[in-house]
Amino acid sequence: MKLFFSVVKFNWLKILAYPFEIIAFFACRLIALGMLALFWYAFAQSTGGTMDFKPLVAYFLVAAAIKDLTFSTDFKFGRYIQKIIMQGEISNYFIKPVKTVPFLFFSYAGENGMGIVYAFISLTIGLVVLPPASWVNILAFIIFLFIALFVSVAFNTLIGIISFHSTEGSGFRNAINHVIKILSGAIIPLTLFPIGIREIILLLPFPALVFTPAYVLQNNLSGGEMFFTFSVSLGWAIVLFFLTHYLWRYSVKKYEGVGI
Amino acid sequence: MKELVSKIKMRLNILRVNTVNTFQGETAYFGNNWGNILSTFLYTVVQILFVQVLYSQINTFAGYDKNQMYFLLFVSQLGFYTNWTWGEVNHRLLIEDVRRGILDFLLVLPVPSLWYVTFRKIPLLTIARDALPNLVLLAWLINWAHLPLVVGNVVLAVLIFILGIIAWESFCFLLLLPVFWHGESKQIYSLCYVLRDNENVPWEGYRPVFQFTFSVIVPTLFMAMIPVSVALGKVDGWPMFSLAVAVATVFVILKKIFWKIALKNYTSAS
Numbered sequence: 050m051k052l053f054f055s056v057v058k059f060n061w062l063k064i065l066a067y068p069f070e071i072i073a074f075f076a077c078r079l080i081a082l083g084m085l086a087l088f089w090y091a092f093a094q095s096t097g098g099t100m101d102f103k104p105l106v107a108y109f110l111v112a113a114a115i116k117d118l119t120f121s122t123d124f125k126f127g128r129y130i131q132k133i134i135m136q137g138e139i140s141n142y143f144i145k146p147v148k149t150v151p152f153l154f155f156s157y158a159g160e161n162g163m164g165i166v167y168a169f170i171s172l173t174i175g176l177v178v179l180p181p182a183s184w185v186n187i188l189a190f191i192i193f194l195f196i197a198l199f200v201s202v203a204f205n206t207l208i209g210i211i212s213f214h215s216t217e218g219s220g221f222r223n224a225i226n227h228v229i230k231i232l233s234g235a236i237i238p239l240t241l242f243p244i245g246i247r248e249i250i251l252l253l254p255f256p257a258l259v260f261t262p263a264y265v266l267q268n269n270l271s272g273g274e275m276f277f278t279f280s281v282s283l284g285w286a287i288v289l290f291f292l293t294h295y296l297w298r299y300s301v302k303k304y305e306g307v308g309i
Numbered sequence: 310m311k312e313l314v315s316k317i318k319m320r321l322n323i324l325r326v327n328t329v330n331t332f333q334g335e336t337a338y339f340g341n342n343w344g345n346i347l348s349t350f351l352y353t354v355v356q357i358l359f360v361q362v363l364y365s366q367i368n369t370f371a372g373y374d375k376n377q378m379y380f381l382l383f384v385s386q387l388g389f390y391t392n393w394t395w396g397e398v399n400h401r402l403l404i405e406d407v408r409r410g411i412l413d414f415l416l417v418l419p420v421p422s423l424w425y426v427t428f429r430k431i432p433l434l435t436i437a438r439d440a441l442p443n444l445v446l447l448a449w450l451i452n453w454a455h456l457p458l459v460v461g462n463v464v465l466a467v468l469i470f471i472l473g474i475i476a477w478e479s480f481c482f483l484l485l486l487p488v489f490w491h492g493e494s495k496q497i498y499s500l501c502y503v504l505r506d507n508e509n510v511p512w513e514g515y516r517p518v519f520q521f522t523f524s525v526i527v528p529t530l531f532m533a534m535i536p537v538s539v540a541l542g543k544v545d546g547w548p549m550f551s552l553a554v555a556v557a558t559v560f561v562i563l564k565k566i567f568w569k570i571a572l573k574n575y576t577s578a579s
Contacts, residue, residue, distance in 0.1 A: 067492070067493045067496075069487065069496075069497065070495065070497065071496075073494075073500060077499050077502075077503045080503045081503045084503070087510060087514075087515070091371050091510055094371075095371065096366060100366070219344065219345075220346070221348070222348075223344075223345075223348035223352070224344065224347040224351045227348065227352045227354075227355045230355065231355045236355075236359065237359060237362055237363070241363075241366055
């Protein structure tokens with residue numbers, strides 16, 4: 050673990066070399082948040098007051114924080130793995146005496162330190178706008194956040210694995226990203242979906258990425274609902290973990306590197 | 310006069326050569342195109358689903374019914390693909406060339422440098438591959454007979470759209486120029502994606518201060534929202550056209566001025 054934290058620190062220091070890029074990063078995120086607020090304000094106005102603007106904004110603030118904390122924003126970790134594989138740099142990681150995927154994960158985490166800082170800011174503002182009802186909500190949120198992290202890393206790794214088998218990884222990655230974005234609740238809360246469709250989507254692994262942690266933080270669920278949601282999310286996290294593990298080992302066996 | 314004709318001929322020749330060259334590159338590995346077709350198709354499907362879900366909760370959004378919202382989406386996508394496949398591709402190339410210090414290989418060419426870097430790649434196949442199927446799908450969803458389109462308004466809207474593309478490309482070009490000073494500008498350039506990412510809010514959904522900001526200072530609304538509003542007759546076309554001409558002119562001039570300043574600061578690796 051000490052090695053992994055050193056990797057995080059090293060990659061974090063690299064991004065400090067470009068201070069204007071850091072400023073631009075935060076400007077991008079704040080402007081994106083502003084655009085989102087603008088859109089949902091216009092939407093809330095269009096409902097004639099039946100829908101409150103505050104919970105919508107709070108939802109998206111928390112959702113943005115979850116996406117950054119779990120690295121599910123556009124599956125950039127998956128893109129990072131794809132780039133390393135396509136350029137043949139993965140060979141350098143295979144010869145190191147460390148587990149490759151955790152090493153890559155901590156490298157990426159270091160390079161995205163700014164995203165983590167922004168996530169805490171966004172989460173704090175979201176909690177101020179719509180405070181959770183009780184400590185139970187906060188505890189449930191933390192548990193579901195960890196599950197979201199596992200699910201996100203699994204999806205990112207699966208996306209990265211595409212590059213072991215195809216020279217064109219970006220198109221398929223983007224295709225998967227578009228589908229997951231809407232099914233995870235990242236661009237529209239699942240509570241706005243028609244009830245039948247919502248029930249089906251909630252059985253899939255995608256809501257565990259964004260919607261579920263945000264929903265348990267901001268709503269009071271009954272014991273039964275909480276148990277069901279937890280079972281589905283945890284079940285998918287376990288399935289995806291084993292699937293990713295198997296596919297990674299299978300793909301690495303097929304991999305051919307060029308001259309180290 | 311002769312010199313002007315010669316300059317125009319040279320620029321047209323650059324366009325022709327770059328178009329052919331880009332086409333050859335795009336068709337070299339044709340299999341790579343299938344992933345992108347799937348990606349852009351799914352993006353359009355997701356956008357359509359988004360509109361469907363929204364309108365299951367409301368009847369109109371900023372005064373736009375579902376059909377008009379599809380029309381807005383259609384024009385937004387047209388603007389997006391035009392900008393993405395032409396402007397963004399060349400901007401990314403320029404950022405990389407400056408970062409690696411190899412821009413002087415372009416600067417020594419006996420061609421107008423700004424024109425060349427602006428039109429270095431013209432990916433017509435990418436536009437056809439990515440844009441056409443999705444625009445056809447959106448066009449099929451729109452009930453054109455129910456849109457209050459009038460020829461005069463549509464012509465003005467098309468002109469505003471073209472001027473909007475020019476203004477937006479120039480604005481994004483300005484955002485990439487910090488690479489000449491700081492050695493990196495990917496995040497600064499990312500502001501373009503973020504500022505453009507408001508394609509679902511019609512012109513009427515913005516408050517006056519934002520209408521001003523996102524048309525005069527950051528010319529993003531000229532690519533879709535304003536043309537759509539003009540085409541649907543919701544705003545008067547001629548003042549908007551005049552504004553589009555003024556904004557596009559200013560940004561093109563700024564682009565030329567700052568390009569010259571940036572080149573003076575450029576240091577190559579050779």
